[in-house]
Amino acid sequence: MIRNDTIAAIATAPGNGGIGIIRISGPKTEEVMLSVFRAAGGRYPIPESHRMIYGWITDGSDTVDECMAVLMRAPRSYTREDVAELQLHGGSYVLNKTLELCLKAGARLAEAGEFTRRAFLNGRIDLSKAEAVMNLISARGAQEHKAAVRQMNGGASSFVRQISDELYTLQAGLAACIDYPEEISDEEGTGSLKQGLEKLIGRLEQSIDEHASRLIHRGLQIAIVGRPNVGKSSLLNALLGEERAIVTSIPGTTRDTVNGEMLLNGIHILLTDTAGIRETNDPVEKLGVERSVKAKTEADATLLVLDGSEPLEDNERIMIERFDGKGAVIINKTDLEPRIKEDTIHEIRPDLTCVSISAKNPESLQPLRDYLIRLADISDQLALTQPRHLDAVRRAACHLKDAYHTLELFTPDVAATDLQAAQAALGEITGDNADEKLLDRVFSGFCVGK
Numbered sequence: 379m380i381r382n383d384t385i386a387a388i389a390t391a392p393g394n395g396g397i398g399i400i401r402i403s404g405p406k407t408e409e410v411m412l413s414v415f416r417a418a419g420g421r422y423p424i425p426e427s428h429r430m431i432y433g434w435i436t437d438g439s440d441t442v443d444e445c446m447a448v449l450m451r452a453p454r455s456y457t458r459e460d461v462a463e464l465q466l467h468g469g470s471y472v473l474n475k476t477l478e479l480c481l482k483a484g485a486r487l488a489e490a491g492e493f494t495r496r497a498f499l500n501g502r503i504d505l506s507k508a509e510a511v512m513n514l515i516s517a518r519g520a521q522e523h524k525a526a527v528r529q530m531n532g533g534a535s536s537f538v539r540q541i542s543d544e545l546y547t548l549q550a551g552l553a554a555c556i557d558y559p560e561e562i563s564d565e566e567g568t569g570s571l572k573q574g575l576e577k578l579i580g581r582l583e584q585s586i587d588e589h590a591s592r593l594i595h596r597g598l599q600i601a602i603v604g605r606p607n608v609g610k611s612s613l614l615n616a617l618l619g620e621e622r623a624i625v626t627s628i629p630g631t632t633r634d635t636v637n638g639e640m641l642l643n644g645i646h647i648l649l650t651d652t653a654g655i656r657e658t659n660d661p662v663e664k665l666g667v668e669r670s671v672k673a674k675t676e677a678d679a680t681l682l683v684l685d686g687s688e689p690l691e692d693n694e695r696i697m698i699e700r701f702d703g704k705g706a707v708i709i710n711k712t713d714l715e716p717r718i719k720e721d722t723i724h725e726i727r728p729d730l731t732c733v734s735i736s737a738k739n740p741e742s743l744q745p746l747r748d749y750l751i752r753l754a755d756i757s758d759q760l761a762l763t764q765p766r767h768l769d770a771v772r773r774a775a776c777h778l779k780d781a782y783h784t785l786e787l788f789t790p791d792v793a794a795t796d797l798q799a800a801q802a803a804l805g806e807i808t809g810d811n812a813d814e815k816l817l818d819r820v821f822s823g824f825c826v827g828k
Contacts, residue, residue, distance in 0.1 A: 384410060385492055386485035388473050389827030395468030400476050401827055403493055406484050407460035408449055413483035414476060415447045415464065427451040435466065435476050442479070443472045457493055458500035491824025495817065498809060505809025505820065506534040509764060512824050518597070520644020521754070525594045525763045537585065537761035538807045541578060541774075545804070548574045549797050552790050571793075575782045582775040586768050590756040592678070594763050597639070597646035598754040601677035605694060608685040609710040612737035614638055614651040617747075642747055645754040650677065679753050680705035681746075686734065687714035690722060698726045706731040706749060713738055766820075767807050774803040 384404030390397070402410055408425065417433040425431060428450055435442040446465040455461035466472050481487060489495075491512070498508045510529035517523040551571055602610045615621050618638040636651040682697060684690070686709040698707065707723050713736040720732040733749055735742045762768055781796035805811025812820075 384485045385488035385496075386410065386477060386480040387488035387493070387827040388477055389463070390468060390473075392470070393468075394470060398466050398468035398473040399827075400464040400466070400473065400480060401488075401493060402462040402464075402480060402485055403455070403457045403459050403488075403496060404485070405460065407462045410480050410483045410485045411447060411449060411462040411464070414479040415445060417447075425449040427454065435464065435472075435479070437475070437479055442475055443467055453500075453502075456502070457496040458502045459496060488826055489821075490826050491821030491828060492826075494824060494828055495821045498817075504535050505812055505817075506538070506764070506767065506807050507532065508809075509766075509820060511828065513764075515825070515828065519641045519646040521756070522594050522646065523644075524758055525760070528758075528760070529763065533761045534764070534767055535808055538804050541581065542801060542804050544574070544578060545797065545801055548578070549794065549801070552794050552797060571790075572782055572785055575778050575785075579775055579778050579782070582771050582778070585760075585762050586771055586775075587756075587760060587762075588768065589678075590760055591763050591765055591768055593645075593754055593756055595765070597648045598679070598750065599648045599650070599677045600679055600681060600750065601650050601652060602681045602683060603652050604683035604697075605691065608683045609737045610683050611636070611651050613681075613683060613708065613710060613735070614649055616737045616740060616743055617649060642754075643751045645751060647750060647754065678704065681708050682706070683708045683710050684718055684723075685711055686716050686718045687711045689717050695726060698723060698730070701727060701730060704753060706733050706746075708732075708746065709734045710737055712736045712742065770803045770806045774800040777803060 382405065384402065384406040386400060386402045389399040389401040411425070414435055414437075415431075415433055416436045417431050425447070426449075428448065430446050430448050433445055433447065435445045443466045448463050448465075450456075450461045450463075452459050452461075464476060466476060477487075494503075494508050494511050497503050498505055503511075507530055510526050513526035514523065514530060517526055548571055551574075602614060604610050614636065618640055620638075638649045638651075640647050640649065680701075680703060682701060682705065684694060684707060701707070707730050709718055709720065709723070709732060712734050720734060723730055723732050731749065733746050735746055737743075762771060777796045777800035781793040781800070784790075784793040784796060802811045806816060809817075
């Protein structure tokens with residue numbers, strides 16, 4: 379990747395739209411812009427920074443489209459280079475033709491994430507904030523959006539830099555122990571260092587919340603299980619508000635898992651309707667039952683659905699007794715004469731949550747929706763939510779533990795190496811210690827125009 383050339387790309391999503399944007403960045407930005415843009419009145423003025431100009435995109439004497447153009451001179455731009463944006467009508471031909479003219483005028487087609495990568499390399503944002511840009515673009519709900527905004531506003535950066543500063547202080551103390559052994563005894567020096575390490579290790583481990591990270595980036599995964607014909611598919615359809623799964627009165631209709639997604643209170647929830655769990659000789663249905671068990675194992679929580687209008691069967695009693703992990707028992711068909719009540723379940727397992735509903739009555743589903751929202755509730759103050767960041771913090775904590783155990787052996791010179799490794803791991807989060815391979819991996823997931 380060449381850092382001192384000029385790049386251009388379509389910055390808006392593919393397809394037709396009211397407005398499409400071409401973005402240009404680099405030393406020849408103004409030259410490229412004025413090569414393709416003709417201001418109203420036929421003038422080619424020296425553009426004032428951050429001021430919109432009305433005109434046309436032209437190809438020689440031919441007009442391509444009306445256009446609003448703006449030049450943002452360095453360093454007051456997204457990349458801290460000269461940046462221009464050409465705002466056109468959002469037709470695919472117009473955008474691609476204009477991009478072609480920009481490339482002919484001396485720009486190069488930008489690589490995925492190259493605009494944001496330049497912003498990082500030019501010191502405008504650190505690596506965690508750069509990642510937050512793409513998280514903000516791809517956010518599917520309010521919960522994911524809030525996490526991205528926190529990261530963009532420096533949540534991860536502030537946490538990491540604070541820990542790093544404290545770690546530098548410990549490294550300085552360790553260096554003093556090594557350089558001045560006649561003035562600082564091993565017991566005196568390592569004692570205070572071990573206390574500092576214990577505090578840092580505790581803070582790092584408290585910041586690692588794998589469950590919250592999964593909920594934010596993957597969504598809450600719910601498996602709907604139960605014996606055949608209790609209303610699992612009807613419940614899925616009712617929650618989604620659409621006929622996603624086939625519903626019949628014939629037991630075993632659902633032979634495979636059926637997935638659906640919804641947003642509740644800004645929370646992304648993935649529902650999996652499973653085949654009815656029962657003993658069967660049908661090889662296809664048996665495969666469906668196996669997939670049901672697998673879906674239950676992989677889910678964050680399980681909804682065990684019962685037909686409240688029928689007596690509890692022996693295999694259902696066993697499923698209740700063996701119910702483990704998060705989830706609830708859902709007593710369905712409350713519109714019919716009840717044969718199972720919440721007290722029936724609590725006599726078997728007093729600790730289980732029970733929710734009574736009728737999949738035919740949308741209003742009865744609100745207690746279940748409220749329960750799902752509570753399941754997905756996480757702190758809105760989490761500093762670290764990215765899997766990459768959690769991995770780096772986990773490695774940093776391991777290095778600090780190694781340093782702690784090394785100090786118990788009174789070998790501070792070896793512990794210094796572990797502290798440096800911890801510092802390097804933390805530096806991967808902000809990009810203070812990031813090689814080209816790591817940058818390629820981070821920015822490869824970006825869209826080209828960002």
